[in-house]
Each structure stands twice: as structure tokens, then as C-alpha cells.
Amino acid sequence: MNLHRRSQRWAGIGVGLIVSAAGAALAAAPKPPPTAPTMAAVIADSVAADWRPLDPEQTLYLQLEGGRVILELAPQFAPAHVKNIKTLVRQRYFDGLKILRVQDNYVVQWGDPEAGNRDQARALGAAQPRLVPEFSIGYDAQSPFTRLPGTDGYAPVAGFAAGFAVGRDPASKQTWLAHCYGALGVGRDDAEDSGNGAELYVVIGHAPRHLDRNIAVVGRVVQGIEWLSALPRGSASMGFYAEPEQRIALHSIRLAADLPAAERVDLDILRTDTKTWNAWVESRRNRQESWFKRAAGFADLCNIPVPVRAHSAR
Amino acid sequence: MNLHRRSQRWAGIGVGLIVSAAGAALAAAPKPPPTAPTMAAVIADSVAADWRPLDPEQTLYLQLEGGRVILELAPQFAPAHVKNIKTLVRQRYFDGLKILRVQDNYVVQWGDPEAGNRDQARALGAAQPRLVPEFSIGYDAQSPFTRLPGTDGYAPVAGFAAGFAVGRDPASKQTWLAHCYGALGVGRDDAEDSGNGAELYVVIGHAPRHLDRNIAVVGRVVQGIEWLSALPRGSASMGFYAEPEQRIALHSIRLAADLPAAERVDLDILRTDTKTWNAWVESRRNRQESWFKRAAGFADLCNIPVPVRAHSAR
Numbered sequence A, B: 001m002n003l004h005r006r007s008q009r010w011a012g013i014g015v016g017l018i019v020s021a022a023g024a025a026l027a028a029a030p031k032p033p034p035t036a037p038t039m040a041a042v043i044a045d046s047v048a049a050d051w052r053p054l055d056p057e058q059t060l061y062l063q064l065e066g067g068r069v070i071l072e073l074a075p076q077f078a079p080a081h082v083k084n085i086k087t088l089v090r091q092r093y094f095d096g097l098k099i100l101r102v103q104d105n106y107v108v109q110w111g112d113p114e115a116g117n118r119d120q121a122r123a124l125g126a127a128q129p130r131l132v133p134e135f136s137i138g139y140d141a142q143s144p145f146t147r148l149p150g151t152d153g154y155a156p157v158a159g160f161a162a163g164f165a166v167g168r169d170p171a172s173k174q175t176w177l178a179h180c181y182g183a184l185g186v187g188r189d190d191a192e193d194s195g196n197g198a199e200l201y202v203v204i205g206h207a208p209r210h211l212d213r214n215i216a217v218v219g220r221v222v223q224g225i226e227w228l229s230a231l232p233r234g235s236a237s238m239g240f241y242a243e244p245e246q247r248i249a250l251h252s253i254r255l256a257a258d259l260p261a262a263e264r265v266d267l268d269i270l271r272t273d274t275k276t277w278n279a280w281v282e283s284r285r286n287r288q289e290s291w292f293k294r295a296a297g298f299a300d301l302c303n304i305p306v307p308v309r310a311h312s313a314r
Helices: A003-008 A039-044 A079-090 A275-285 B003-008 B039-044 B079-090 B275-285
Strands: A051-053 A059-064 A068-073 A098-103 A107-111 A157-161 A164-169 A174-177 A183-186 A200-203 A217-223 A248-255 A267-270 A308-310 B051-053 B059-064 B068-073 B098-103 B107-111 B157-161 B164-169 B174-177 B183-186 B200-203 B217-223 B248-255 B267-270 B308-310
Touching: A039 A275, A068 A079, A079 A217, A079 A248, A174 A217, A217 A267, A267 A275, B039 B275, B068 B079, B079 B217, B079 B248, B174 B217, B217 B267, B267 B275
Parallel strands: none
Antiparallel strands: A051 A267, A059 A068, A059 A248, A068 A217, A098 A107, A098 A248, A107 A200, A157 A164, A164 A174, A183 A200, A183 A217, A267 A308, B051 B267, B059 B068, B059 B248, B068 B217, B098 B107, B098 B248, B107 B200, B157 B164, B164 B174, B183 B200, B183 B217, B267 B308
């Protein structure tokens, strides 16, 4: 094997959530056949209208020592929870708190280490201590939705809405965000209304879709998840760090809209309601790259990443 | 919230691949109702015959600076590849090689950094440089198999065989190991017969099942995957490390059978052909713990971990 061959060894299999602005990595992919474009070709052929800018009012920057994690909030799916989280963020509630738990193939979770200590716990201020559950929410004929072809074991209907992987139940007219890799959720106790957004988690493993409709999902990571997913795993039960000094400092969480423009990272997200999106899904369902000897004819809901790129790539 | 409540916040959701020998974490779970045991109860109620010892002849120890990763080989699914890998291991082929690639939500991959350099590449010795593809293999009525209830989008039939998650195609009578979290696979170039086991990968993200039947899967991680999954991600294309000095040293790979008994870790794996296994699957499909407000009625093939415990737990 020569290096050239090794460098092609996985050509076409990898997909970064972040598309190179220069498109250099993509340009190396083989030419697509005309009727079935590859993933790389779908992105290369996309036009500006296929992308939407990430809204600074719905974007969180989580700053760790290692780097910045960028998250998109989904107020349309959990309005009260998102509002409460934004209240906490604007009070700088999270600054100086800790990542308390990193469970392999499951979640990274952060919050107040002293949350259980009435005298030491950080005050929630104007935020609500309990919230009505928003584990699912109603939808109607006007609600955005692009159905994903094929079966889904967890939801009667699955697809994408406004850039998020979602389930739907036509019988109850309810929809919900799916627990895919990178999903941002609100920890809670046994009581359904015990979550308030002060303790949050991000999925860093195989999609734990059994959590769907059991907990409020409020968004997803769009950039920098590696600053969470590569953290040392906790050795105590459920991946909690056994010793306080193992906890990871959370420097700050800010709403992008609250930062000067120069401190923001402007990102575009591929829209999920376009012909380009449909082509993207198809390029995942049946991989066209020469490396693949057999096309799956299927991609599960959490195996279709929603592409993100620098706004400057337009 | 008090600490007690936080410590219960995720009770019942987490599942370690490794079951505590002492059972302490499990004992804290709520009592199951008699007709539907929880995951914890299924394990607690298991008997010795529900477990099988990990076979030292099919067990690899991958030693990194951080710790030891234990992998179970599956010769029944890829006999030529497993034989070649064992030949390489016994030649100490892997000792001193490097982890070359860590792609977030995808794979960790290791091999010879000089594989492309004819003068510097490590010799394969008695191992074959190319192998007939073993992307799937025939089965018959005698082959072990426990079908998983519910649908699977990637395989006509899905289930478990000899401790591994597998797909089956009754039309062609072929079966194959599924690319679940922790799966061990054999890197290859574009040519189907270009894999030989000298370059291996482990899945560290959401199951990339589109790789099924495109590449030889030869086993899975049964302990210590966190030494791979928490490694720093590579910043070059497809997660390769950009600089040679970023690569992670692979101290050694040994077959457990080749080590003195004192240096082995004796593990048991839950059998996948018992009533206990069926109860385990059901405890994943419909979570009984009080935290859960809604049971999924489903668990996908890669969301059912095969429990592992210390042999001393018997």
C-alpha cells in the first residue's frame, strides 16, 4: 500500500459535520454518476438558497479550556425550556460551573456541583425552578417537515424539521426532537417537571432514542462537539467524575447575539426543506463513492448529519 | 435539588457495558414489577449458565499508554481475516505502530505510519497481503441466532449470534457482523480484497451501518473502549492526525492465550441464546425504571449492549 492509497482508503465514507469552506477535501471525491450524486457532489452543487444562517439569537457558545462548542437552540420544540436556558445564560449562571459527567457512548453532562447543597447552590435568579414538560409538542399542516424515506423503529414517522431530526406521531399530532449524536437535552429528576435547564447534557454516543419523549431536547451541537466527546470518561457510576478535581471547568456560556460581531463564528446550516436536502439524504441512503460495493438503500434518522459550513463559504 | 436527587437523576438510563462485579450500582435500581424486570433485575437474576467465559484464543489485548482495550474476535464470521490478524499479532507486527486516525462520531484507526513507503514499511511476514473478502458469510439452520423483535432498516433480519449483533439475509443465506459501537473492522482500499488486517479500526460513534457488507468486521471491544473513544480527534481530512507527533503509540497487541494467566483479565459475556437474554432485550425495548415516562417499545440492533462482567462475579 502506498500513502496515496491509504489516503484514499476511507474516501467517501467519512463525513464531517463541518464542511470545509474551501471544499478541498470534497474536491478529492470521485465524480458522481449523473443520476446519483455523491455526498460531496450534493454539497458542491448546492446554491446559497440551500443554506440558512445560524440565528445568533438561538446560538450558544460553550467555552471550555480546549475550545468552543457551538449549539443551536430549537425554541419551536421546547419554548419554555429554551427561554429558561437563555435567562440562565444571560445571568451568567453557567460561568465557572463544571462538567460533572462523561459517560462513554452516552452523554456529557454539566451543571452546578453544589446543586444539592442549599447553602452553596448557585441561585437560579429569574429562571424558573420547574417547567411544564416539553417532551413533545403539537404540529399542524403548516409545520415544516421533510419525511425521511424508510422505516423508523422509535417513531411512527421520522424526518427533519427546521434543521433537526424529529419524530412525529400523526395520531396525536405531536412531534419531538430525536436523541441523535450531538443532541442537547435538559436533565431532570424522576418528576416530569423537575428539569429547568440548569443541568444540561449532550449525546456523545449511539443515539439513545429510548430517551425520546421522556425528556426535553432543546437543540444540538453544530460545531466543536469534539471538545465534549473526547473528554476523559468518568469512573463513578453512570460516568460521573469520581473526584471533584476531575471535573472539567466550564468557562462560560454566551448567547451569540450578546457578543460583538467580531467574536462570533458565522455558520450556515443546510436547509432541510429543499431538493438539495433530498439529494443529500439520498446520497447517504445509497452511497455512490467507488469504495462502496453495496448501497444500503437506507439511512437511519441519526445517520444523516445536517451539514454545517462557514458562512464565508457562500 | 439535593445530591441524592441528582445522583438519581439518571437512574435507570445509563448502562455500562461493564457490569460491576459487586453489583453495587445495580442494587440501587428500583424493584422491578414481577412481569417486566428492569435491566438491573435481569442481570441480578441471571445464573452462571447465562454467561460464557471470553475465550483467550479469541481475545486481543491492545495496550496503550492510557490503558488496555480488550477485544473479542469473531472467527466464525471472518475466519481468514481473524487468522491473518492472529498471525500478525503473534509476529508482534503491531507493537510500536500508531493510532493514525480518530474521526469524531466515527472510527479510531491504527496501522503502520510507513505502510506506503516500500523501504520503511513493516514486513507482514507470514501474514497474507490480500484476503478474499469476508463481508458476509453463509449460515444454515444450525447457526446460532436470536432474532431481535422489531424492524431493522439495514438488514432483512437482525439479531444476535454468539454474542455479536448481526444482520441476516434469508434470501442469500448470508449473515454479517453489524457496525455497532465498538465494532472492530479491517480497513481496505477500493479493491474488495485489499484488506489484510494490518490496518484496523474501531467504531466510536453512532453505528455506521452503511458499512455493513462493505468491509470485514472481525470482532468488537468488550472492555476499555474509553481508551480509544476519548482520544483527541485528528484535524486532517477524515480525522487523520495532521502531524506525525500527534499519533498515539500502540505499545502492543497480544493474544490473551499467549500471556501468563496472571496477566489476563478473565471476563464473562452474557450469552445471547437464553431466556435471560430475551429478558435483557425486553428490558431495553421497554424501560421499566420509574424515571421513564414512556417505553419505546423498540430498541435498535446497536442500542442493546451485550453485558460483560468480571469472571469473579460468578
